[in-house]
Amino acid sequence: MKNIAVIGSGTMGNGIAHTFAQHGFDVSLIDINTAALQRALQTITTNLDKQIKKGTITDGLKTNTLSKIKTYTDLKPGVENAELVVEAATENEEIKLSLFKQLSELCSNTTILASNTSSISITQIAAATKNPGNVIGMHFMNPVPLMKLVEVIKGKQTTQQVTDVVMELAKQLDKTPVEVNDAPGFVANRILMPMINEAIYTLYEGISGVEEIDTVMKLGMSHPMGPLQLADFIGLDVCLAIMNVLYTGFGNNEKYAPCPLLINMVDEKSLGVKTGNGFYKYTPESKELVVADRFKTLLK
Incomplete structure (x- = not known):
């Protein structure tokens, strides 16, 4: 396998591309927005320069990596x-189902269709295609x-052959793949998002x-980043979308109900790092975390 297509040039898409x-694959990076593609290439270039500065790659590998992306x-x-097509579009069920239906028509019957979704059912996505056995989840972590x-x-109909190919492919990227069965939130977000949501409730109350x-x-549980800072880093809109998937996926179980504070902050477009304001304030020149003004005193 040499030819990879990545759909979506945002944070996850450009990172996957x-x-x-960088590992020698020819990559087609696809986005409907030309400006977004230009930003993605600039981000990739910047990140490659950081790798050079750390001594993890050479100038030659940077040049070769960029030449591999169209x-x-x-x-x-x-x-x-x-x-292989890796979809990294917005975490929106309707958009993903539409994309996979199109991909099923455009790609060959042997093309593996993977979604980077962090919570939406792979089985449901696969049902929109002609070859559900070729559909699988590849949930990369950021960065x-x-x-x-x-x-x-693995979706309900994902073949073992496709699973084996994707597991091996992840190893070729110097990643550690973990096979999981399809369920709301999979493993990572089924555990992580309720913890983040509970941290938000702890603040809200x-x-x-x-x-x-x-x-x-951080100090008591040895987490490298606190849950509220992590929520800002992920994007509060993404956190809310995943909590809603968990809530409905587990039969409107109150255990997974998103905190009202999280809902309000998303409604107000206080989404974290991407908007410059969440639980903390973010500016290009800021070197230390500064709590957002609204949270400088405890909520009552």
């Missing part, structure tokens, strides 16, 4: 030669070039402040 290209704004030419884990999610909650989890 970067990783495949961009497309049209789905058809972008996927026509792909042996993709650095994080070792790839959750490999005035039990402790932003920094205090994060400090407890």
